[in-house]
Amino acid sequence: MNYACLWFFPAIVFLYYFSISRSPRYCLMAASLLIGSSLFRKYFGRGHPALVYTALFVPILTATGIALWQYTHYNNPGDVDTSAFTTAFWNLAHGNLHISLWNANLFSDHSNYLSILFVPVFIAAGNTGLIITQSLLILLTVVVLIKPLTTNDISKVFIVSAIVFSPPIFAILLYGFHGDVLGAPFLALALWAYKENKICAFVLLTIALAFAKEVFVLGAGGLIALALIERRNWRWILLPLLAGSIAIAMYWYGVLPILAKSGNRVAWAMPNGIGQWLALILRKENAWYVFTVLFPLIPLFAVTSWKYIVLPLPFMLFYAGFPDPSFRVVFRQYSFPIAIMCWGTLLLGENEKLKRLSPVLFLTVALAYPSWKPLVNPTHYDRARVKDIPAVTAMISHNASLLVHAACVSQFVDRKEVNNWIYRNKPIDQFEYALFDSRFLPQWWNDTGSVRSTIDLLRESPAWETKYSANGLYLFKNKMIGR
Numbered sequence: 361m362n363y364a365c366l367w368f369f370p371a372i373v374f375l376y377y378f379s380i381s382r383s384p385r386y387c388l389m390a391a392s393l394l395i396g397s398s399l400f401r402k403y404f405g406r407g408h409p410a411l412v413y414t415a416l417f418v419p420i421l422t423a424t425g426i427a428l429w430q431y432t433h434y435n436n437p438g439d440v441d442t443s444a445f446t447t448a449f450w451n452l453a454h455g456n457l458h459i460s461l462w463n464a465n466l467f468s469d470h471s472n473y474l475s476i477l478f479v480p481v482f483i484a485a486g487n488t489g490l491i492i493t494q495s496l497l498i499l500l501t502v503v504v505l506i507k508p509l510t511t512n513d514i515s516k517v518f519i520v521s522a523i524v525f526s527p528p529i530f531a532i533l534l535y536g537f538h539g540d541v542l543g544a545p546f547l548a549l550a551l552w553a554y555k556e557n558k559i560c561a562f563v564l565l566t567i568a569l570a571f572a573k574e575v576f577v578l579g580a581g582g583l584i585a586l587a588l589i590e591r592r593n594w595r596w597i598l599l600p601l602l603a604g605s606i607a608i609a610m611y612w613y614g615v616l617p618i619l620a621k622s623g624n625r626v627a628w629a630m631p632n633g634i635g636q637w638l639a640l641i642l643r644k645e646n647a648w649y650v651f652t653v654l655f656p657l658i659p660l661f662a663v664t665s666w667k668y669i670v671l672p673l674p675f676m677l678f679y680a681g682f683p684d685p686s687f688r689v690v691f692r693q694y695s696f697p698i699a700i701m702c703w704g705t706l707l708l709g710e711n712e713k714l715k716r717l718s719p720v721l722f723l724t725v726a727l728a729y730p731s732w733k734p735l736v737n738p739t740h741y742d743r744a745r746v747k748d749i750p751a752v753t754a755m756i757s758h759n760a761s762l763l764v765h766a767a768c769v770s771q772f773v774d775r776k777e778v779n780n781w782i783y784r785n786k787p788i789d790q791f792e793y794a795l796f797d798s799r800f801l802p803q804w805w806n807d808t809g810s811v812r813s814t815i816d817l818l819r820e821s822p823a824w825e826t827k828y829s830a831n832g833l834y835l836f837k838n839k840m841i842g843r
């Protein structure tokens with residue numbers, strides 16, 4: 361194979377994102393990446409361990425710093441997901457499995473039993489500790505993935521940078537905190553166990569994947585498919601298949617009927633049956649999904665072996681069949697395990713061929729940065745908010761029920777009853793306090809006009825008292841509760 365043709369991949373990624381943005385700044389960034397990587401390769405061709413560590417730690421530390429800065433400045437782009445977990449952790453730490461944020465049990469939507477491992481971190485260091493722990497888990501995952509890269513030449517620097525800057529991986533570093541990150545090291549270790557032919561470890565890791573979140577067992581499914589292709593011993597097919605199936609069955613038929621009597625909380629987002637799932641997979645818009653998630657990583661398979669493309673396919677086919685398009689947004693957590701499985705080829709495949717093509721891998725994923733760029737928006741920084749919200753927080757009793765519309769619901773999780781106004785599950789008059797940020801109008805929400813009308817209604821209602829009103833931030837107290 362003529363590997364020189366793989367240089368078309370970064371060119372195609374560039375043309376795709378330039379056609380969307382039409383931004384001269386994107387052209388400038390692309391030129392900088394190309395020139396910078398060429399000069400870096402020329403002057404640091406022999407490489408050095410310090411450069412590898414720099415390529416690994418600096419991007420992760422930078423992304424973690426941005427995530428912490430946005431969280432502490434009440435501009436967390438992943439606040440909805442962060443608050444879901446942190447609310448659960450606070451309640452779990454106080455002996456309560458029922459979470460008011462979605463009016464359900466903690467384990468009623470996913471089999472994320474291992475997420476309780478985050479609870480001590482939350483108790484000790486709060487939400488900031490969770491964000492830092494998330495970065496450490498990703499760091500551990502990358503370390504496992506690059507284990508076969510024994511040399512410290514310039515190719516390893518490019519490959520490590522490519523892993524960290526892969527849009528689904530770098531995005532989750534910026535996306536506040538999400539419990540799905542716990543599945544990443546288990547996926548990497550499952551790939552390692554497969555490589556080292558350790559069947560017992562693989563079976564145990566399959567169970568761990570199921571209990572990190574049921575969907576992560578699809579990672580084991582990809583490895584089972586690879587075992588079929590490679591004609592491995594029957595144990596590599598049957599034993600993990602049984603272990604994963606039993607673990608999922610325990611969750612679906614054992615735990616859910618007890619903890620979620622009304623059924624799975626997220627069942628509404630799933631296809632109605634296998635027929636609809638297959639029909640949805642064949643939608644033409646899924647071609648863009650494959651392009652944005654998988655295309656930048658295809659050079660990995662071209663250089664190692666095309667058989668490894670089965671590794672991420674179970675995840676991609678699963679989410680391609682969901683009606684809701686949010687499951688196929690690159691910077692959401694759903695694409696995260698797909699990138700981990702793609703980079704698993706480093707553990708399984710021949711890595712010598714990657715040395716010459718390592719700049720291709722780096723440039724392809726780096727040029728896809730517009731897919732996660734919306735997560736970093738310093739223009740949303742508001743100095744007034746940094747002062748206003750702490751002032752408002754001091755006015756709200758820890759025992760009071762609270763309804764919040766702002767990019768900082770996760771800042772108010774230290775209470776038994778808190779709710780997100782966009783996803784509220786009961787009428788507003790059943791809350792003691794309501795906090796509204798009139799300038800929080802997320803693009804993904806199609807009912808932004810109701811914010812102002814609701815604020816006006818509460819200001820004029822005799823049943824509500826305006827406790828705070830400044831810089832577009834409003835706190836209302838329900839006079840009808842606690843009278």
